Amino acid sequence: xxxxxxxxxxxxxxxxxxxxxxxxxxxxxxxxxxxxxxxxxxxxxxxxxxxxxxxxxxxxxxxxxxxxxxxxxxxxxxxxxxxxxxxxxxxxxxxxxxxxxxxxxxxxxxxxxxxxxxxxxxxxxxxxxxxxxxxxxxxxxxxxxxxxxxxxxxxxxxxxxxxxxxxxxxxxxxxxxxxxxxxxxxxxxxxxxxxxxxxxxxxxxxxxxxxxxxxxxxxxxxxxxxxxxxxxxxxxxxxxxxxxxxxxxxxxxxxxxxxxxxxxxxxxxxxxxxxxxxxxxxxxxxxxxxxxxxxxxxxxxxxxxxxxxxxxxxxxxxxxxxxxxxxxxxxxxxxxxxxxxxxxxxxxxxxxxxxxxxxxxxxxxxxxxxxxxxxxxxxxxxxxxxxxxxxxxxxxxxxx
Amino acid sequence: xxxxxxxxxxxxxxxxxxxxxxxxxxxxxxxxxxxxxxxxxxxxxxxxxxxxxxxxxxxxxxxxxxxxxxxxxxxxxxxxxxxxxxxxxxxxxxxxxxxxxxxxxxxxxxxxxxxxxxxxxxxxxxxxxxxxxxxxxxxxxxxxxxxxxxxxxxxxxxxxxxxxxxxxxxxxxxxxxxxxxxxxxxxxxxxxxxxxxxxxxxxxxxxxxxxxxxxxxxxxxxxxxxxxxxxxxxxxxxxxxxxxxxxxxxxxxxxxxxxxxxxxxx
Numbered sequence: 001x002x003x004x005x006x007x008x009x010x011x012x013x014x015x016x017x018x019x020x021x022x023x024x025x026x027x028x029x030x031x032x033x034x035x036x037x038x039x040x041x042x043x044x045x046x047x048x049x050x051x052x053x054x055x056x057x058x059x060x061x062x063x064x065x066x067x068x069x070x071x072x073x074x075x076x077x078x079x080x081x082x083x084x085x086x087x088x089x090x091x092x093x094x095x096x097x098x099x100x101x102x103x104x105x106x107x108x109x110x111x112x113x114x115x116x117x118x119x120x121x122x123x124x125x126x127x128x129x130x131x132x133x134x135x136x137x138x139x140x141x142x143x144x145x146x147x148x149x150x151x152x153x154x155x156x157x158x159x160x161x162x163x164x165x166x167x168x169x170x171x172x173x174x175x176x177x178x179x180x181x182x183x184x185x186x187x188x189x190x191x192x193x194x195x196x197x198x199x200x201x202x203x204x205x206x207x208x209x210x211x212x213x214x215x216x217x218x219x220x221x222x223x224x225x226x227x228x229x230x231x232x233x234x235x236x237x238x239x240x241x242x243x244x245x246x247x248x249x250x251x252x253x254x255x256x257x258x259x260x261x262x263x264x265x266x267x268x269x270x271x272x273x274x275x276x277x278x279x280x281x282x283x284x285x286x287x288x289x290x291x292x293x294x295x296x297x298x299x300x301x302x303x304x305x306x307x308x309x310x311x312x313x314x315x316x317x318x319x320x321x322x323x324x325x326x327x328x329x330x331x332x333x334x335x336x337x338x339x340x341x342x343x344x345x346x347x348x349x350x351x352x353x354x355x356x357x358x359x360x361x362x363x364x365x366x367x368x369x370x371x372x373x374x375x376x377x378x379x380x381x382x383x384x385x386x387x388x389x390x391x392x393x394x395x396x397x398x399x400x
Numbered sequence: 401x402x403x404x405x406x407x408x409x410x411x412x413x414x415x416x417x418x419x420x421x422x423x424x425x426x427x428x429x430x431x432x433x434x435x436x437x438x439x440x441x442x443x444x445x446x447x448x449x450x451x452x453x454x455x456x457x458x459x460x461x462x463x464x465x466x467x468x469x470x471x472x473x474x475x476x477x478x479x480x481x482x483x484x485x486x487x488x489x490x491x492x493x494x495x496x497x498x499x500x501x502x503x504x505x506x507x508x509x510x511x512x513x514x515x516x517x518x519x520x521x522x523x524x525x526x527x528x529x530x531x532x533x534x535x536x537x538x539x540x541x542x543x544x545x546x547x548x549x550x551x552x553x554x555x556x557x558x559x560x561x562x563x564x565x566x567x568x569x570x571x572x573x574x575x576x577x578x579x580x581x582x583x584x585x586x587x588x589x590x591x592x593x594x595x596x597x598x599x600x601x602x603x604x605x606x607x608x609x610x611x612x613x614x615x616x617x618x619x620x621x622x623x624x625x626x627x628x629x630x631x632x633x634x635x636x637x638x639x640x641x642x643x644x645x646x647x648x649x650x651x652x653x654x655x656x657x658x659x660x661x662x663x664x665x666x
Contacts, residue, residue, distance in 0.1 A: 265655045266576060267648075306579055310642040319642055320580075327580040386579065388648040 003073065003370045004379055013370070014048060017076050017255075032088060033080050038253050039279060040076060042342045047074070047255040047277035050338050056259070068261040069394075070272070071375025075256050075366035081355035082167030082250035082346075099245035100164070101157045102172035104180050106238035108225035110139065110218030114176075115147045117157010118169030123357065124288040125165060129173055131284055132351070136177050137184075138204040139217055155241065163355025166284065167250045171349045175242035183238060187224055188215050190231045250346045250354035254278035256297075256363035258371040267391025269305060269372055276339045276363060281346040281354040289356050293339050296360020302329035303361070304368035308384045327384075401439045405447040412456060412536050415449050416557050422447035427559060429472060429511030432503050452508065457561055460484050467491075468534075468564040471510025475499070478509060488567040490589070490664065491529075494521050497575070499582070510560040513545075516552050516608060518639070519583035523609035525573060527600035528589035531565035548607050568593035570623065572664030574656040575603065578643055585644055586652035588615070590660045592623045599657060604638050604649040615657045624665065625658040 002020075006013040018041060027035040048054075056072045063070035083089065086097030103115040112133055120126060130144040147153055160169070181201065188206035189196040192213045200209050207214040215223075220238075223229065227236035259273035276293055283289050306327035310319040320326035345352030365383060372390060373379045378397035381389060405422070409415035419425045425447035428434050437443040451457060457472035460481045467488060469478060478484065479496035498504055498512075498521050512522045513533060526533070526542040533540045536559045545553050554560070568591040575587030584603035591598050599615040602608075614634075618627045633653045635646035644652070 265658075266652065308642075324581040325642065386643070387576075388644050391648060391651065 002076075003366075003373075007379070013074055014044065014053065017074070018044060021076075032092070033249060033251075035078065035251050036248055036347050037281075037344045038078065038251060039342065039344045040078075040253055040255070043253060043255040043277040043279055044076060046340055046342060047257045047275045050277065050340065051257040051259065051273060051275040053257065059259070063261050067264070069264055069375040070259065070261050071371045071373070072257065072259045073367045073370025073372070073374055074258075075363050075370065076253070077256070077359070077363045077366075078251055078253040079163070079355070079359060079362050080249040080251060081163035081358060082246060082349070083162035083164050084249055085247060086245050088249075096158065097245065098158055098162075098164070098168070099243050100168040100172040101155050101241065101243050102169070102176045103155055103241040104133070104173065104176040104239065106180060106184075106221050106224070108222050110216075110221040111143045111145070112137070112139065113145050113147055114173055115154045116169055116173060117148075117154060117159065118165040118172075119149045119157075119160045120146070120165070121160065123160060123165060123292070124285065125160075125169070128166065128284045128288055129170060132170060132173060133177065136181065137201055137217055140204075163250075163252070163357040163359070165357070166351070166353050167346065167349050167355050168244060168246050170284070170351055170353070171246065172242050172244035174350045175244050176240045179240035179242060180238060183234075183240070184220055184224070186231055186234065187238075188220055191215055191220070191223060191229060244349075246349060248348040250281070250348060252278060252280050252354040252356060252359050254359060254363055256367040258364070258367035260368070260371040260375055262372060262375045262390060262394070264394060267387040267389070267394060269368075269385065269387070269390055271301065271335045271368065271371075274301075274335050274337050274364075274367075276337060276360065277342065278339070278356065278359055278363075279342045279344055279354070280356045280359070281343060282352040283341060283343070283356075284351070284353065286341070289341065290339055292356050293360045294337055296358060296362070297337055297364045298329050298334055298360075300361040300364025301334060301368055302327075302384075304365040304383050304385060305329075306333065306384050306386070308386070402441065402444045404438070404445055406450065407447060408450045408453055411454055412451075412559050412561060415451055415454065415559055416536065418447070418449045419557055422449070425449055427451055427514075429514070430474065430503075430507035432499065432507040432511065433515050433517060451510070451559065457510065462487055465567045466564065467567055468562050469509050470562050471513075471560040472508050473510075475504040475507050475509070475512075476501075479504065488529075488571065490571040490573050490591075491525055493663075494525055494573045494589070497521070509563060513563060514552060514554060514560050516546055516548075516550055517583070518549050518605065518608040519578065519581075519585070519587075519603040521573070521575065521584055521587055521602060524584075524587050524589040524600040524602035526563055526565070527609050527611060528591045528598045529565040529568065529571065530591075530593070530595075530598055531563050533560055534562040534564060535560050546609050551608075566593065570664040572660040572662070574659035574663060576652050576656055578603075580643070586649050586656055588612075588653060588656040588660045590615070590619060590657060590664055592619070592664065596620060597623060601653055604653055606637050606639050610637075612653060612657070615653070619657075619661060623661060625661045628654055628658050628661070 006016040021040040060070040105113040134141040185199040194208040205214040224238040423446040426445035475495040571591035575584040578585040586604040635650040638646035
């Protein structure tokens with residue numbers, strides 16, 4: 001819509017977007033969502049710079065000489081994810097609450113198990129969840145294990161979807177870690193005869209600030225379980241659970257730019273450049289976030305160019321029931337992606353993180369379609385923009 | 401997949417004997433179509449007679465311009481045959497782009513030709529090259545061999561032993577792959593030989609592979625892509641499916657023909 005408006009007004013699509021960016025936060029939208037933080041212009045600038053937006057016309061001319069139609073398209077997205085405040089989804093008619101749960105079990109030898117209701121099926125929770133635990137107590141990352149998906153072991157949880165495992169699932173882990181840390185500090189203070197407020201955790205040790213007194217993490221864990229010398233009235237053990245119900249959605253945002261070359265003879269589209277500049281707030285593991293963005297973009301390009309479900313109108317039979325007919329994106333359908341991130345921390349959760357799982361799939365389809373319609377001079381193009389559809393749209397555009 | 405009896409034939413005569421003994425037997429070569437069809441239970445032969453290990457069906461022979469490719473020669477073997485590439489590079493290039501590496505190392509020219517899939521690559525080549533399909537009973541001209549969708553002139557107990565053709569002065573192949581299956585959504589093979597220009601189209605025709613008279617006429621005047629400017633082919637007998645309608649395929653026929661000619665002219 002914004003792209004079409006820009007084209008019809010004869011203004012730069014980038015400038016029209018820039019003019020309309022929200023700059024004051026929090027920003028209450030007319031439909032429930034209240035944007036908590038964002039800096040949309042930074043993403044736009046980063047993407048335009050990376051894509052050499054200014055140099056596009058030269059590249060278009062060069063492509064024209066080789067018989068190709070080159071187009072550039074942009075999309076600026078804001079996503080509401082990290083679902084979601086239970087009361088808010090209740091008001092929308094949901095039958096569930098969208099909190100998440102975590103249990104942190106420190107064993108007597110100091111190893112740590114985290115039981116999370118947020119299941120990992122390739123999102124890398126084992127890595128990122130372990131990182132926040134290892135960072136908190138200064139213990140080796142391989143002493144942390146993440147338990148998920150086993151309903152015989154794990155407490156009730158809500159699961160992985162809606163880009164919520166980081167923002168909601170990890171926040172529940174953080175809450176449980178807070179409780180573990182508070183109890184550990186109480187025990188440490190008692191053992192070292194110090195004030196609880198003076199205990200700091202550094203490099204796998206609980207120290208009394210400003211002194212050389214310290215207790216190694218594993219020794220503290222053992223002390224919690226031997227229970228020979230605990231503060232009065234304290235229960236033995238070191239295991240805490242928490243439920244986290246978010247106060248708001250998180251609002252990742254970004255700017256995606258796609259550049260394509262269309263073969264006018266066949267309508268084939270080749271993506272020659274793809275840039276993604278996202279703001280996911282604080283990032284726990286950049287490589288995993290990058291992987292999530294890559295997967296999302298691949299899925300979005302599949303939607304934009306390739307994937308279509310067809311049914312036989314007479315019988316209702318699914319005609320695209322196998323990969324002989326249903327076009328999944330494959331490696332050779334995709335370009336190399338140029339991805340970057342900026343950071344306006346999310347004020348709504350303890351880690352300041354926003355969801356990143358779906359962003360790639362949200363930002364990419366409009367960028368791809370805007371690029372193709374820009375190349376062929378016809379905005380009337382439905383997804384998936386197969387070679388035949390692009391060829392037909394191009395023919396329709398040149399008839400006028 | 402239902403259970404089936406597997407027989408490895410040692411000679412063509414042995415293969416025919418094994419097939420005749422079977423209740424409802426089928427010859428199998430690379431099995432790149434038959435085995436998936438059996439897995440989905442679209443086919444359920446009682447016996448499979450494997451032709452891939454029959455020595456007399458294997459190998460590529462070249463004598464002057466005469467090329468003979470044994471029926472059990474895999475696509476990978478055709479693609480990598482340097483001697484063949486020196487007399488007819490287009491056929492090597494075609495074989496190099498069939499399916500994926502797994503298919504190319506299992507699938508054979510005889511199997512592909514006998515199956516006559518309407519989107520297979522080899523039928524276009526053989527028709528355009530005016531090839532002869534040699535069987536254990538007779539020799540059949542390509543013009544008479546491909547009779548319809550998955551239909552050929554072969555009798556039930558007839559085994560393709562080889563295909564043979566005279567390498568033309570120039571030939572080339574170009575295909576537009578189906579985005580999902582990567583079979584030819586339209587593939588065009590052009591050949592310029594002593595007796596004229598022949599152009600065959602696969603993946604596009606309602607009845608399978610066919611010769612395009614419009615393109616042959618244009619290229620006979622001048623064997624160059626420029627001769628096809630403004631030429632159009634009728635969409636009337638072309639296939640329409642979820643991937644491409646007949647009108648789009650008609651366009652692809654011309655575009656692929658241009659590319660095939662360009663490749664033939666090097």
